[in-house]
Amino acid sequence: MKQEAVAVKPIRSLKDALDRCQALGMRLSRQRRLILELLWDVPDHLCARDIYDRLSRAGKEIGYTSVYQNLEALSSQGIIECIERSDGRLYGNISDSHSHVNCLDTQQIVDVFIELPPEVIAKVEEQTGIRITDYRIDFYGYQGETDAENGEEVADTQLSESLESETSISEVLSEEVSIAS
Numbered sequence: 001m002k003q004e005a006v007a008v009k010p011i012r013s014l015k016d017a018l019d020r021c022q023a024l025g026m027r028l029s030r031q032r033r034l035i036l037e038l039l040w041d042v043p044d045h046l047c048a049r050d051i052y053d054r055l056s057r058a059g060k061e062i063g064y065t066s067v068y069q070n071l072e073a074l075s076s077q078g079i080i081e082c083i084e085r086s087d088g089r090l091y092g093n094i095s096d097s098h099s100h101v102n103c104l105d106t107q108q109i110v111d112v113f114i115e116l117p118p119e120v121i122a123k124v125e126e127q128t129g130i131r132i133t134d135y136r137i138d139f140y141g142y143q144g145e146t147d148a149e150n151g152e153e154v155a156d157t158q159l160s161e162s163l164e165s166e167t168s169i170s171e172v173l174s175e176e177v178s179i180a181s
């Protein structure tokens with residue numbers, strides 16, 4: 001993640017994204033605009049192929065190479081999110097720190113803004129000796145009824161389980177390292 005992306009106002013709409021392109025002196029080509037519009041239209045994280053297919057189905061003339069190159073340019077400038085997965089890259093519209101809810105039924109990844117209680121952060125710092133300045137949490141779950149009354153309790157349990165697992169801690173650490181570098 002780029003350091004300057006942290007300091008500026010987060011992108012929360014298509015307009016913000018277009019404004020950021022202009023502020024960075026990026027050319028707003030028709031193709032680039034189409035991609036940003038699609039990403040802000042679909043509340044998910046999509047691979048380059050998905051984005052190309054959706055635009056083609058909507059009758060937009062754009063080549064796959066152009067889609068890929070524009071996605072890379074936009075993510076390298078911190079205007080969109082790029083998630084590295086073992087089976088390829090996924091792109092989303094929120095580029096600053098946020099967490100993900102991964103639906104294991106639909107494979108959809110939903111953005112959420114979650115703030116950890118200070119005592120949880122303090123626990124991570126105490127266990128690692130590293131001062132936490134940022135974090136991103138990955139939640140996993142299945143579709144189905146979520147009991148509103150038990151919802152908070154369930155979320156708390158998942159959170160503490162996830163924090164106790166080594167993977168989560170190392171993810172938090174790698175995030176810290178990438179910010180520090």
Ligand SMILES: [Zn+2]
Pocket residue numbers: 045081092093094098099100110111
């Ligand atoms: Zn995301």
